[in-house]
Amino acid sequence: MNHAVERYLAPTSLTQALAVLAESGGATVLAGGTDLMPQSRAGRVKFARTLLNIRRVPGMDMVEVADGKLLLGALVTISTLVDHPLVRDHAPLLSQAADHFASDQIRNAATLGGNLCNASPAGDTLTPLMALDAEIELVGLDGTGVLQSRWLPLDGFFTGPGRTQRKPNELLRGVRLPVAPDDQKVAFYKAGVRPALDISTISIAFAARRRDRAILHDVRLALGAVAPTPIRARRTEALLEGKALTAELVRVAAASAASEATPIDDVRASGWYRKELVLNMTQRILEDVGNN
Amino acid sequence: MSEVLQSTAPSTLIGQRIPKLDAPDKAAGRTRYVHDIQLPGQLYGAILRSERVHARILRIDTSKARALPGVSAVITAADIPDQRPIGVVKDNLPLKTDRVRSLRDEIAAVAAESEELARHALTLIEVEYEDLSAVTDAADSLLPGAMLIHPPIAGAKSGDPVGLAGRDDNIAMRFDYVHGDVGQGEAESDVIVEDTFYLHYVTHCCMGVSGVIAEFDAKGNLLLYSNTQVPFLHKREFAEYLHIDPSRVRIIQPPIGGGFGSKLDIYPFEVICVYLARATGRPVRMVYTREEEFMASPTRQPVRLTLRSGCKKDGTLTFRSVHTLHDNGAYTSWGATTPVVMMQAFASLYRLPHCEYHTVAVYSNNPYAGSFRGYGNLQATFAIESHMEKMAAAIGMDPLAFRLKNAHVKGEETGQGNIFRSCGFQDCLKIAAERSDFLHKWREYTGKQKEPGRFKRGVGLAAMLHVGGGAKIYQSDGCGTIIKIDDFGHVTLITGASEIGQGSETVLAQLVCEELGLPISAVSVVNNDTEITPWDVGVHASRTTFVAGNSAIGAARKAKDKILEAAAPRFACAPEDLDMKGGGIVRKATGEMLTNLPRFIRSLHFAQQSDLVITTNYYEPPSVHFDKGYKGDISAAYSWAAQVVEVEVDLDTGAVRLVKVTGAHDVGRVLNRLGLEGQIEGGVVMGQGYALTEDLQVEGGKIRNPNFRDYKLVTAPEVPQMDISFVESMDGEGPQGAKGVGEAPAISMAAAIANAIENATGVRITSLPFTPERVYRALHGALPELPTTPKVAA
Known part of the structure; x- marks a missing residue:
């Protein structure tokens, strides 16, 4: 399968697992393997000499x-x-x-x-x-x-x-x-070529507190696949914090979210399209929150 | 042992829902594909492929790989001095000598004790390259001074094929077709419309990856376990490549995990596997990884297409002029010949007095294209049926009326010489339109294009014509059958026709049982061993039900004649007074059961003048070869279909949801309703993938998405609601009136979806695929303009 792997270990305690990781040369950690295997087959991940299956470590599925x-x-x-x-x-x-x-x-x-x-x-x-x-x-x-x-x-x-x-x-x-407060409003959006079994072109996660259609508190807006890491759109969060949603604010916030995204062109989409999606879908999410 | 056969079945098997004979084993995971076969002493083969798009090979060092314990052989071109180029124009040496022309090119191969070991050995082979500039755009390939992909080779003998002699241009193949006088057609036109279309790369994605096992016996006879769709053609070809007598090549086809046209050609890996078997004296199995399947399989051919057509104000089509440019890739497989099918769509889908078509397939350093369900017709029909919509709009006719005005009827002969002895085209159009409420919705959605709202609905209509009675491409388009009825009344149907998942063995069994008055359980089918089965040209051109079906019916009739002739004297009547029904011999007039079949067969066998009931039949369809101008009645029957799709376009994202497909198919006659529905539904989804999600991204000769994560097939949630009707035009030559339908359902999907998107949004998109970003770009005018297809002087 992979000739770099010389040793496979499946410890049954956390300490054992950590001891293996502490060894020189470390280990490649295997849990579900659903990303590890395709990534290694595509040559993007190199296995260490030790493959460490942590699924038998008790208590980590709580x-x-x-x-x-x-x-x-x-x-x-x-x-x-x-x-x-x-x-x-x-x-x-x-x-x-x-x-x-x-x-x-x-x-x-x-x-x-x-x-x-x-x-x-x-x-x-x-x-x-x-x-x-x-x-x-x-x-x-x-x-x-x-x-x-x-x-x-x-x-x-x-x-x-x-x-x-x-x-x-x-x-x-x-x-x-x-734990989610009673007045939490959330929304998740994921774009892809097909509705299931896809890697996101972009994703947007929104959470805020809002009681009785009043102002927003604790606004969080996280964007995926628009930067080297998932990001919090903090400028947009600040724009929305403590405000009531108006059509104008929704428009401004959506534009702000798009400006915080710095996506690249890759096999799934262009950067231009990703920004358009952030703009359009942030607007939709905020409109939906505003209407509910 | 019961000798009384049950006769609770309906009086006819035709039109019934018969489950596929191979379904229980497949559903239970018992089917043994090539991947599951383990021969004693079997080795495992793997291929080292080029890491460069276009380069000279300066040095190959296999010493480390050879030294690896467990490796039995490492071969390169240097080890096979008698290599012959393979492929449609013999331009592809299985192991490349001094040059690689695409990323998939085969440089070396290993046979080892395990697949892992073989693949590990590949990593130990060192190759030194010198890069050459690459041609990765078909239009660039035509430019003066373009880098030659197969430059002339010094010292070649006259008559040598491209693979040995090279070429002084990049043209792999060209076709020029004309009927009528296009100039006259233009002059008679009230409206002329010109459009350019670009079609992208897709690939077959068979569930079973490619694989082969090669084994020589002690006498040097070659046994291949092969997934080929054309075993008898390949038997001859392998013999040619190996310099041996064809009678020493035997091909056994294990159950095939999908073909869709991908297995019509011989590919380098198959020949290389034979070399490895020869080098090691042991059976060698070579099975692709999924990534390799994407990288090293043929693609559907990408095409650029410019279409210019005219019509009169009353909707009568006057002429059509077409130029296409095909990216052939580095080597020539069947993809280069798809214009032969495309020209039928251009010339004959509608009544057309004047038509011309000019095309070239050019070499490039891209992956090479092969045959794929529909064989060019998806590309041609996408263009024609998008274009028809624009023409209808130009003269203010609705899309249905415009098509009906020009749609063929039974008895017509086209400018290309296709004769439509059965033709349900007009019915297909009317039924699909009526059942989908097409005209009403089309007008309603047109009116709503400018209304506000995120989601827009649209309907689109498109039609197609495809061969339905074989295609006389090879010397014979025939198929042989042997029928053996044993002492227990069990029928063995031995047919040349291969089963590749399409359900042919079930429908053939059904046709035989219908003739012999037996239940479907009374027959088993043998169809996978060239040493046993009679000749067949292969699975292609939607021909198997028609050609192999007629062949099987003929063999069954001969068996029946023989039985009834023997029976007549015993029952003091003429053979014509008897029939076979309900598992026995009956008096035709009264239906009286005279004897059951097993007892009667035994009485023939264990008699003084003993005899067995074994019959043979060869059916050759009454079609003709094309003449030099590609004219002639190439198929014994033609199939028609019309599809209406309804889509919902998300203006925020460009995502297109296929809501419903209403199809009407002229299938001649429904034989196995279950199998037919399966073919249509599967084809619709394949066409949907071509239009909406599938996109083999080839950039600079590299495939960017060689995996199912990034190459997106349609998945279950996107499969639309389907309403499929069958038009039974009862073809006079077809088996029980049936016509071929295997390729038909995929062909017009992309055009119908294009038309529906236009109906929803007012935006016409002339290039595939309709992925969300591309549709979104089109809605915002941000898709690049498509330059007109270059014309290449003959």
Whole structure:
């Protein structure tokens, strides 16, 4: 299959897994494998000598609510994000976005942690989690073999296409995000050549609080596939923050979102078209929020 | 052992819904494709392909690969001094010698103990290239001084093919056709319309990737397990390439995971696999990866097309003049010959007094094009049926009336010499229009184009003509059948016609059972071994049901005649007084069952003057070859269809949703309704993919999306609602009146969708595909202008 791989390990504890990662030469981490395998076949990912399957590490597939936060383990599958009642109730935006993810077969194997660490600017769970103020936990062993943990805001985790703040000796253990407040309005939009089984041409995740058609609070607008990483459209968020949606504001905000996008031309679309989509669809999303 | 056959089946099998005979095994995962075959001692082959679009090969070093344990052979052109160029004009050496002309070009091959090992060995082969400037645009290929893709080779003998002699231009093939006098047609026109169309690359995407197993026996006879659609033609060709007697080549076809025309030609990998088997003395299996399937398979031919046509104010078409330019790619496969089919659409889809068509296929450093379901007709019909819409608008006629005005009727002969002995074209147009409420919706949506709103609806009509009774391209367009009825009344139908998933074995079994008065369970079909089956030209041109069907019916009739002649004296009557029905021999007048079939067959077999019931038949359709001007009645029957599509266009994104397809197909007669519906539905979806989602992106000779993630087939949620009607024109020559339909449903989809987008938005798009970005660009005037297709002097 791949002649670079000399050793396959499937540890049954987190410490074992982290110990393997801490070895010199590190390891290629395998969870669902739904991106890893095609990427390696296409020559875009080179395997390390050790292939580390983390799926047998216990506890990393948890879905829990505690202290006003939804906690999701890195091995939670995309299918779980679509179907799990806690995700549907407390992170409807994430659940909705996950239902745009690939096909059922891929959703059953692909993991949340894999989608995040893969760090594709077009990753389907990235923009909703950024719009929901998610944080991620990275764990690793220090020089004395003691487990160290650090939490980072998801926004800032991504440093480029396929690149993140994760150090080679670290694993992403899980994600936490505030449970959705009652007055949260969310919207997710994904463009593609076909309505299913597609990589997004662009994606937009929107979240804000709004009671009784009044002003918007805590506005979050995340854009996917329009920059080297998914981005928060912060200037547009600031334009909308504390305002009531008017036709004029919607128009200005949509133009602002498009100006924050810096997409490239690639096999899926041109940069020009991506900006047009951000403009048109931000406008549609805000109109829909305004009308509901 | 029951000898009494059940006769609860309906009185006729014709028109029934008969499940495919191979369906249970396929559904249960029991079907053994070429990928599943493991012969004792089998090795695995893999090919090293060029990493350059156009380059000289300076050095190949295979020493490291040869040294790898488990590798049995590594070969390059240097190891095969007797290589012969393959392909339609013999311009393709299986292993390239000193030059690569496209990214897929074969440089070396390995046979090893496992597929992994073989692929690993490829990475150890070193190749040094010197890049040459590349021609990756068909129009550039024609420019004076253009880089020659097959430059003349010094020392070639006169009469050597392109692969040995080269050429002093980049023209792979050309066709010039004319009937009538286009100048006179122009003079008689009230309106003349000219349009240019660009058609893109798509590829077949068979579920089963390409594969072959080659094995020599101790006497040097070659056995190929091959996915070919044309086993008998390939038997002869392989023999030629290998310098052996054709009778020493045997081809067995394991069940084929999709063909769609992709397996009409011999490709380098098949010949290379044979070289590896010869070099190692062991069976070698070579199966593509999916990426390789995209990179190294033929494509549908990309075409640039300029169409100029005229009509009178009353809608009568006066003339058509067409120029097309085909990007042939680096080598010539069947794609270069698609103009032969395209010219039929140009000349004969509508009543047309004057027509001319000039075309060239040019070499480039792009992937090379092959044959693909519809064989050029998708490209031609996209242009014609888009263009017809503009002409109708120019004279203020509705699209349906304009087509009906020019649509052929039974008995007409076209300028090309096609004779329409059965013709349901007018019915197809009327039924598709009526069942879809076409005219009403077309007017309604035209009126709503300028109204505000994000989503726009549109309807579009398009029609098509295709051969439906074979096509006399080769010396014979025939098919042979052997029928054997055994002591238990079981029928073995041995046919030359290959099954490639289209359902031919089921329909052939059905036709035989209908003749012999047997249930479908009484027959098994043998159709995949050239050592056993009689000759057939191959699966192409929508011909199998028609040609192999008539052949099978003929063999069944001979068997029936033999049985009834033997039976007549025993029942003291004439053979004409008897019939075969319900699994036995009956008195025709009364239906009285005289004997069951197994008992009667045994009485023939175990008698003093014993005899077996085995019959043969060869059917040659009464069509004719084209003359030198491409004129003649090339098919024994012609199939027609009209399709109305309804779309919804998202103005915000350019996304086009195909909502509904209403089709009416002149199929002659419905034989297996289930199989027919499957063919039509599958073809509609293939046409939908061609129009809306599929796009093999070739840039600078490189395929940018060689995988199913980025090459987008239509998936289940996009399959539209379908309302398909069948027009039964009862063709006099067809088997039970039927005509071929395999290619028909895909042909007019792109034109119908183009017309529907125009009806929805007022914007006419003349290049494919209609992906969201391209449609969005068109809506904003941001698609590039299409230059007129260059004319090439003869």
